[in-house]
Amino acid sequence: MSEAELAMHGDGGPAKRPVLLFMSDYDDPAEWAPALAEAWPELEVRVWPEIGEPAEVDFALVWKPAPGSLRQFPNLRLIVNLGAGIDAIAADETLPADVPIARLADSGQSEMMTGFVVLSVLRHHRELRFFEAAQRERRWAYRHPREHRDCRVGVMGLGYLGLAAARALAGLGFEVAGWSRGRKAADGIECFAGQEELPAFLARTDILVAMLPATAETRGLLGREAFAALPEGAKFVNVGRGSTVDEQALIEALESGRLAEATLDVFETEPLPAEHPLWAMEQVLITPHLASVAVPRTAALQVVANCRRVLDGETPEYTVDRGRGY
Template identity: 50%
Template sequence: MPLMPDLTLLPWHEVRDPAEVDAALCWRPPEGWLASLPNLRLVHSLGAGVDHILADKDYPAAVPLVRLVDPYMTQAMTEYVTFQVLRLHLGTPAYDRQQRAGRWEPHVPPRAAHRRVGILGLGELGAAAAAALVALGFDVAGWSRTAKALPGVACFAGGEALGEFLARTEILVCLLPLTAATDGILSAEAFARMPRGAGIINVGRGRHLVEADLLSALEAGQLSEAVLDVFPTEPLPAGHPFWTHDRIVVTPHVAALTNPETASLIVAENLRRLAAGGSWPDRVDLASGY
C-alpha cells in the first residue's frame, strides 16, 4: 500500500512543468536543476550526507534542505565501525598477511580498556558508534567542532583540541561531514600527531583523506593499517594503489547504505511535515554544511 497515495513521484528527467514541483528527493542532482524549480519548497537528501547537494553553486539558499536520519542507517554504520575497530584491535589484518605467507605468529592484544579509540565527528552516526565501543569496554574519545557530552566518552571540541585528541588515538574513525573545514583533515599533519603504528577507518567522505599522505604514512610505519569505505572518485578506479596495498582494506561505500524500506518512512514523514507547514528536526544549517 502506498505511503502517500495522493503524491505524484517523477524521475527528474520526466518533469514536464518545473513549476509543479514542490519537493525534490535527491542524491546528486544535476547542477542548476534545483534552482530551475520556481516553486520548490523542500530538498530532501536520500543519504546521511548533503555535501553532494551543496556542491551545486546554484543551490537555492531559501529552500530548506533536510538530511536523511534513519535508525537503520545508524545501526548499519555502528555495526560496520564496531567490526572494523575490532579487526584492528585484535590484529586481524596481520593474521591475514601471515596466512598468505604461511606463518604462525600469535600475539596477545591489549585489553579493550587499554585501547584508545577516537571518533572524529559526534553527530548522529558518530555518537552511536562511540556508545557501542564504550559498551565493549574501549577507551573512547570523540572530537567535534562544538562541545558535546556523551556518557563514557572523553569529548574534545574545536580546532585547538584536535592535536590533543589525535595524540591519544590509536584507532581513528572519521565520521565527519564534508565541509571546507574538514576537507583533507586526514593528512600527514594529523597522522604525525597520532601514536606510531596507529590505524585509521574512514567512513566519512573520500575527500577527508589526503591519499598520498596515507600511502607515505603507511610506508614509514607511522600508520599500520587503514580501512577505507569512501573515496573521492567512486567506484575506485582500476589500477589505484589502494586496491593492492596489503595494509589497506577497501570496501565499496557500504558502511551505511540507504534502505528503501526504512528510508521511505522517514521521507514520507518529512513530506507530511511539508504539507503541515514545514518544520524538520533534521534540517541542515546551510552555513555549516550539516
C-alpha cells in the same frame, strides 16, 4: 490527507496529489517507491528523468543531482538528501535559497554505519590482517589477544551517525573519545572540541575513526600534521568523506609505518582510479563507499514526515545549514 494537503494549490476543485521526484543513480527506485507509497498512499512518486509537469513537483528525494537540475521546479518545497553528506547539493549555487534541504537520519542507516565501524575497529584491534597473512602461508601463528579496554578509539565527528558508533564502541569496552567542531557531551565518552584540542585527542588515539562531513573547514584536515600526532603504529578508518584526508600524506604515513593499517570506504575521487597507489598497499582495506546507505523501509517514514511538516508550515527535521555544509 491533512488540511494542508487538501488545500494544496487550492482552487475549489479536486485536491492535487502531492508529488515527489526521486533522483538518484545509486539508489533503486523500485525499492523506494513501495516504501514511500506505504508511508503515504496519496503521494505520487515520479522517477527522474520522467518528471512530468515540473510545476507539479513539490518534493525532491535526491543523491548527487547534477548542478542546476533542480532549478526547473518552480514550486519545489523541500529537498531531501539520500544520505548524511550534502556536499554535492551544497555546491549547487543554482538552488533557491528559500527551499530547505533535509538530510536523512534514520535508524536503519545508523545501524548499518555502526555495524561497519564496529567491524572495522574489531578487525584492526584483533589484528585479523596478521592472521589472514598467516593463513595464506599455512602458518599457525599465535598472538595473544588484548582486552578492549586497552585500546583507545577516537571518533572524529559526533553527529547522528558518529555518536551512535562511539556509543556502540564504548559499550564493547573500548576506551572511546570523540572530537567535534563544537562541544558535545556523551556518557562514557571523553569529548574534545575545536582545533586547539585536536592534538590531544589524536595523541591518545590508537584507532582513529573519521566520520567528518565535507566542509571548507574539514578539507584536508587529516594530513601530515594530524597523522604525525597519532601514536606510532596507529590504525585508521575513514567512513566520512574522502575530501577530509590528504591522500598523499596518508600514503606516506602508511609507507613509513606511522600508520600500521587503514580501512577506507571514501576517497577524494570515486570510483578510486585503478592506478591509485592505495590499491597496491596490503595494509589497506578498500570498500566502495558502502559503509552506510539509506534503508527505504525505515527512511521513507522520515521522508514522508518531513514532507508533511513542510505542507503544514513547519520546519523539517534535520535541516542542514548550507553555509556549514551539514
